[in-house]
Amino acid sequence: MKNQRIKTLISALVFFFISIGSMAQVPDEVILSLKTGDASTLSNYFNQNIELVVLDKDNVYSKEQAKQIVASFFSTNTPQRFAIIHQGGKEGARYAIGNLTTKQGVFRVYFLLKEKGQKAYIHQLRIEKQ
Template identity: 30%
Template sequence: MKSLKYILLFCLSLVFFSETHAQKETIDDVKNAIKSGSSKEVSKHFDANVDVTIDSDIQTYSKIQAEYVFKDFFKNNPPTSFTIVHQGSSKGGLPYAIGQYISNGQTFRVWMRIKSSGERYLINEISFIKE
């Protein structure tokens, strides 16, 4: 009976680790895509529809439309640097990350919320707010 308990505990820890690893991997991939100013790479991690806030303009876009919005944003605000300053999960368990994007001396606070979609984690909300 004890061995069954340990096997169950081991299996649960593997599931938790793989979910945590997949979340971290998604955040790392998005971080690298933002750092390089690649709208195409960022959009690979968008949900089918994504809420995008740039400064105070809040819109819901399809994945393809959001890619063009970010292409324009990166063109007008090429990245100097991007770092993740905090990441965690909401009370409801949704992972999120907060970052700092610097372009031409301007600083943007970046916030993204990620949700599980099958075996993947996808961004369903992302904001770039000028500080």
């Protein structure tokens, strides 16, 4: 009986930590698109309107406008690697901060994702010179 309670408690704790970890996790496709400079795949995660800061561009843009701005950035700043340095969140919202290393220098990347239905959408994306 005591053994069964311990097993149940351990199972509950494992489930709890797995669910917390999945809430704060950024979709792999988002990370990969930043590593490879794939604006098209990244834009699949953009909300219909996105607060975007890319160097001197700073405004709320439509999904298509934001895709073009990010594609232009990637065409002049070819990514070499991207690494998340911090991420967190709560139920329904996640954020991540990372470093994007390009041939032209290192940029700080920040993005905020919010859940809508079963999918996470990027509501805010910042790419700034470090």
